[in-house]
Amino acid sequence: MPKTKKDKQGHRDQADLHRSLLRTALLIRRFEEKTAEMYALAKIAGFCHLYIGEEAVAVGAIGAAREDDYVITTYRDHGHALARGVEPKRIMAELFGKATGVSKGKGGSMHLFDVSRHFMGGHGIVGGHIALATGMGFAIKYEKRDQVVLCFFGEGAVPTGAFHESLNLAALWRLPVVYICENNRFGMGTPVERSSALYDIAHVARAYDMPFHHLDGMDILESYKHMSQIIKGVRSAKRPIFVEAQTYRYMGHSMSDPAHGHYRTKEEIDAQKSRDPIQQLKQHLLEEKQIDEKAIRLMEEEIDGIVQDAVKFADESPDPPLSSLMDDVYVD
């Protein structure tokens, strides 16, 4: 890439792009560490599912997408929203249940929406949103647009009917959807070996004659590189693709589930942490001299500031007015 011209995402060169991917991943990590703290202080309640450990998938995929491509995901949605550029303070305000939250305090952690950024939500019913993504793909085809849909879901959604019906439809009708399975090895306390008859999850796409890819979901640069090609392919070939990103969640299923104990050991988690996506990328950029320690420190300080501001904003924001209870039930 020439040094002076910026690419579509506004990066001057490859090092600039890599730093920006690192920055997004770090923002997600710090934001969610703070989220866990705020949950412990009861500023946040209900179900709250952290993405810590899995950042490479959303950072790579959404980083590789065009701004007008649609993103839709599950309840584990903070990372995707941040990667899409949704304002951290309005996400934190949503987690706090405040009027200034992206969903006006009505959705909470599981239901972040920012339609202006084509962030089509966090969804709570496993599998259901996969059909919604397919419908967005249908609309894109219908209107002869050239966007694609990035649809994220856990491996736990692969056995659902909505998943299979959607894949068949998307393949049959050639819809521009990237189905991204975030295989973090567990659906709540159930390891994938006990939920899927397929040993190799990606092979499910074969049933629908859909191309598929395996992706190292712990490697931000690989995720970005492959997703760029995949999205380009879907956009030009106008047909769906299935991606299995092999990743790992460090935390419990939700804030009410301990990280380890019942269904996995601390040793297993520690082993995965040795491939931490953020550490790997930092290391790589340092080795390649694309960043130095000082720049990393500055980046971390900047992000800490953003996260602090987000908490302050959320804390100081008003509760939604009681009069808003019946708002938005119907469109006026």
Place this chain on the structure above:
Amino acid sequence: MPILAYREALNQAMSEEMRKDPSIFLMGEEVGFYDGAFKVSKGMLKEFGPMRVVDTPITEAGFTGVGVGAAMVGLRPIIEMMTFNFAILGLDQIINNATKLHSMSGGQLKVPMVFRGPNGSAKRLASQHSQSLESLYCHIPGLKAIAPSTPKDAKGLLKSAIRDNNPVICFEAQALYGTKGEVPDGEYTIPIGKADIKREGKDVTLIAWSKMLLLCLQTADFLAKEGIDAEVVDPRTLRPLDMETILESVKKTHRVVIVEEAWPYGGVSAQISDRIYYGGLDDLDAPIERVCGEDCPIPYAKNLEEAALPSSEKIIAAVKKVLYLK
């Protein structure tokens, strides 16, 4: 009498019945290795093994149908739904198959199956995870529906449900699982279709089930301080309804408030109210009041969620209304 938690009472009901009848099995998400998403089936995998305590993938439509199919050829499944919000995925199997097969086959087939799990809101879970859906089920002929509010009722009613030869829906609640109460020693059942007076009173009849029953008992104490003596009736079974007990109470108090967590439109409370008007109109001294969830999806924000659900304040206001008090 031993004191048990609601979840332990359910566990005892299932375990005791499973010890006696090898055709009974429990199936659902996280019921085995994880000991139940809400620990209702704690220890059951260990006792009964993986053929009888069966973990499933996230496939509600599939395993609800598997339950129906197994029941068609002689087994007696207990299908646990992680919550009733997800049970919606299995609703097709309930409506189109479980409740039709006996009649559609001219009585040749039966579906002795229990479909159970937590229903309703459970603090800040937002609109997809907070729904009270009993009226959807109660609408359907061929189904029975129970909604126990105490550990004793939970055990006795679930046993009856397991022994029943029809599909029975059991509505539990996350907020109830940890609540404790006396449970009789030894064998007992509580018949399906029998209401229970949970508190005797003479001024007004409060009708509620499941978690709302506890709210009504608490509210009855507040009312007592104001000199209002409320009777609290727990239908316990939502279909078939024990109108005899309810009408008896109406005859005594002449005033009725029905409390239901679900939305007002087409709710079970509307059905009960209809039956009271039909069978007890002459006994009423005031129109029936219904206190329901507000007619909107349940929001996440604390203040909005509280405002969306029935509360003591709302119940007291309704009681004063039927008593024509300011």
